[in-house]
Amino acid sequence: MTIRVMLVGLGPIGCGIAAQLAARAGFEIVAAVDIDAAKAGRDLGDVAELGRTLGVAIARDPVEAARASAPHVAVSCTGSSLEQVTPELEGLLGLRLPVVSTTEELSYPWHAHAELARRIDAAAKAAGVAIVGTGVNPGFAMDALPIALTAICERVDAVRVERLQDARIRRVPFQRKIGAGLTPAEFAERVAAGTVRHVGLAESVAMIADALGWTLDRITDEIRPKIADAPVASEAVSVAAGQVSGIVQDGVGFVAGRPAIELHMEAYLGSPETRDTVHITGTPNLHVEADGGYHGDVATHSITVNTIPKVLAATPGLHTMRTLALPSFAGAP
Amino acid sequence: MTIRVMLVGLGPIGCGIAAQLAARAGFEIVAAVDIDAAKAGRDLGDVAELGRTLGVAIARDPVEAARASAPHVAVSCTGSSLEQVTPELEGLLGLRLPVVSTTEELSYPWHAHAELARRIDAAAKAAGVAIVGTGVNPGFAMDALPIALTAICERVDAVRVERLQDARIRRVPFQRKIGAGLTPAEFAERVAAGTVRHVGLAESVAMIADALGWTLDRITDEIRPKIADAPVASEAVSVAAGQVSGIVQDGVGFVAGRPAIELHMEAYLGSPETRDTVHITGTPNLHVEADGGYHGDVATHSITVNTIPKVLAATPGLHTMRTLALPSFAGAP
Numbered sequence: 001m002t003i004r005v006m007l008v009g010l011g012p013i014g015c016g017i018a019a020q021l022a023a024r025a026g027f028e029i030v031a032a033v034d035i036d037a038a039k040a041g042r043d044l045g046d047v048a049e050l051g052r053t054l055g056v057a058i059a060r061d062p063v064e065a066a067r068a069s070a071p072h073v074a075v076s077c078t079g080s081s082l083e084q085v086t087p088e089l090e091g092l093l094g095l096r097l098p099v100v101s102t103t104e105e106l107s108y109p110w111h112a113h114a115e116l117a118r119r120i121d122a123a124a125k126a127a128g129v130a131i132v133g134t135g136v137n138p139g140f141a142m143d144a145l146p147i148a149l150t151a152i153c154e155r156v157d158a159v160r161v162e163r164l165q166d167a168r169i170r171r172v173p174f175q176r177k178i179g180a181g182l183t184p185a186e187f188a189e190r191v192a193a194g195t196v197r198h199v200g201l202a203e204s205v206a207m208i209a210d211a212l213g214w215t216l217d218r219i220t221d222e223i224r225p226k227i228a229d230a231p232v233a234s235e236a237v238s239v240a241a242g243q244v245s246g247i248v249q250d251g252v253g254f255v256a257g258r259p260a261i262e263l264h265m266e267a268y269l270g271s272p273e274t275r276d277t278v279h280i281t282g283t284p285n286l287h288v289e290a291d292g293g294y295h296g297d298v299a300t301h302s303i304t305v306n307t308i309p310k311v312l313a314a315t316p317g318l319h320t321m322r323t324l325a326l327p328s329f330a331g332a333p
Numbered sequence: 334m335t336i337r338v339m340l341v342g343l344g345p346i347g348c349g350i351a352a353q354l355a356a357r358a359g360f361e362i363v364a365a366v367d368i369d370a371a372k373a374g375r376d377l378g379d380v381a382e383l384g385r386t387l388g389v390a391i392a393r394d395p396v397e398a399a400r401a402s403a404p405h406v407a408v409s410c411t412g413s414s415l416e417q418v419t420p421e422l423e424g425l426l427g428l429r430l431p432v433v434s435t436t437e438e439l440s441y442p443w444h445a446h447a448e449l450a451r452r453i454d455a456a457a458k459a460a461g462v463a464i465v466g467t468g469v470n471p472g473f474a475m476d477a478l479p480i481a482l483t484a485i486c487e488r489v490d491a492v493r494v495e496r497l498q499d500a501r502i503r504r505v506p507f508q509r510k511i512g513a514g515l516t517p518a519e520f521a522e523r524v525a526a527g528t529v530r531h532v533g534l535a536e537s538v539a540m541i542a543d544a545l546g547w548t549l550d551r552i553t554d555e556i557r558p559k560i561a562d563a564p565v566a567s568e569a570v571s572v573a574a575g576q577v578s579g580i581v582q583d584g585v586g587f588v589a590g591r592p593a594i595e596l597h598m599e600a601y602l603g604s605p606e607t608r609d610t611v612h613i614t615g616t617p618n619l620h621v622e623a624d625g626g627y628h629g630d631v632a633t634h635s636i637t638v639n640t641i642p643k644v645l646a647a648t649p650g651l652h653t654m655r656t657l658a659l660p661s662f663a664g665a666p
Contacts, residue, residue, distance in 0.1 A: 136485055144659055151639050151661050152473055152635050152636050212661070212662055213662075213664015213665050284631050285625075287623065287624045288621060290621045292618075294485050294619070302484070303484050307484075324658065324659070325657070326480060326544075326654060326657070326659065326660070327659070328544040329480075329483035329484060331545045
């Protein structure tokens with residue numbers, strides 16, 4: 001069976017997912033939706049710069065597009081904020097469409113957005129379909145993977161995950177999102193405005209805590225700039241010494257006053273290391289490292305596509321990566 | 334809720350699991366069963382050498398023990414051969430008990446033992462309970478973990494897993510099982526007799542292939558001795574130069590004549606490295622290494638205990654680690 005997919009949201013992530021879906025066996029893009037009037041009516045292959053047309057004209061209304069194309073599933077990539085995307089997700093669920101979303105705050109919404117989570121869960125159950133938020137981070141590198149590693153532990157005392165990356169390997173919008181090229185003052189302003197930040201550390205901390213049966217006192221999520229010692233540049237962004245080359249962000253979950261879950265991210269132009277490391281303190285201690293890391297763009301597009309069959313097979317309701325079957329590549333059926 | 338567990342099989346693995354269950358919050362051992370007449374009537378704490386009694390006398394008949402103790406789940410650790418343990422598993426399922434088993438051939442039985450798998454699946458469905466085979470290997474290090482890593486891949490061309498361990502850190506029965514201390518001729522005899530081997534590589538290869546949607550031409554599983562260059566010894570076993578210090582075993586799955594899945598194990602006294610490494614060739618390439626490896630004994634006991642709540646929550650039938658929810662440490666409820 002070929003899985004018929006409607007794509008909603010054609011920013012960089014949606015376009016990356018479109019490229020994979022168009023190339024991979026077992027999937028067919030039958031509809032594509034974006035609110036940008038400049039994209040309306042254009043072919044998805046052009047907008048996603050695939051080098052060929054796909055015969056899918058971009059629509060503005062997901063309800064009409066779904067009714068015209070009979071998709072099996074919707075993939076939504078329209079924003080990080082659960083509050084902002086909830087009406088859209090409810091609309092998709094109202095069409096009885098299972099949903100895979102890259103909305104970071106949907107990856108584990110039961111703590112920070114419990115009321116929205118209940119609404120979405122109820123809508124999914126009423127529709128008889130499953131919905132999940134996923135991605136590489138949140139969704140895998142700093143939550144699902146370390147959680148899976150704890151399965152071989154007799155005891156877990158602390159979890160520390162480090163995600164270090166040279167942002168020069170990432171897409172330009174990501175480089176902007178981490179503040180590369182800003183002055184320290186501009187960086188501070190944008191952090192205050194919420195436009196420079198990685199979204200999802202608090203969700204990942206909560207997911208790990210729940211998996212381990214831990215009750216957290218509190219979760220902190222702190223951002224600071226990485227200041228360039230020397231000039232550094234990517235193809236698109238130049239950073240002078242003293243300017244910001246990227247972000248350092250720490251999400252911490254405290255148990256009885258102790259920082260029991262520590263998620264440490266560094267993403268900046270010129271990082272000498274790109275790696276993902278999980279340290280579990282317990283019995284046994286574990287130290288698991290991915291040399292070269294999990295590439296944020298490819299990995300997010302991939303896990304979103306790979307999660308589609310899992311959601312189609314899941315029980316109705318709001319899922320997380322904890323409740324779906326074991327993650328895996330989705331081979332052709 | 335405390336989960337009431339009946340343990341069946343009190344060899345080294347069953348006793349290790351007993352030690353964890355007795356120490357961990359959320360679990361209570363309510364019955365223990367072994368066919369060994371010398372253990373009958375003794376306290377489980379004595380037999381498992383826990384340094385204290387548990388108030389659980391070892392029974393010989395699982396049906397009677399279950400009826401007297403009302404367990405929520407059975408943990409079975411009675412053998413590697415699915416053919417040999419199937420009658421016992423059917424008996425437990427007949428009592429409507431969910432089952433977690435360390436029988437290696439149950440970890441992914443749909444290829445080598447499809448008829449037995451169907452029987453067990455039918456018995457579990459008729460009883461309305463779930464059953465799964467798990468452990469660190471098979472069950473995690475060479476199958477579930479590499480499968481989970483493929484979730485962030487756009488394309489997978491090959492999977493290679495290496496599991497290297499200095500067997501001096503393992504329990505003595507394991508050291509004997511890998512042939513440490515034998516002459517090369519004795520090793521060859523025991524391989525031919527099937528008493529020296531790791532069970533599960535073919536199961537892990539099949540599990541990976543199915544997760545990726547690959548059709549295999551064939552699976553090979555080859556064993557050779559590691560010959561000591563110089564004398565080496567553990568606390569219990571001494572190996573002279575020229576004798577066998579352990580085992581090297583390769584399970585390979587071929588796709589269109591190509592070795593697409595390679596599982597390489599080395600376990601011998603004096604191995605200079607103890608590590609578990611997953612190499613995925615694809616987009617992206619992944620190289621994930623656990624420095625120090627996943628300790629075979631602790632990890633198997635742990636994942637068996639940690640899988641109990643997953644099986645209690647699963648749909649009825651025969652599961653594998655692919656179909657259960659994400660593996661994790663089982664915190665106290």
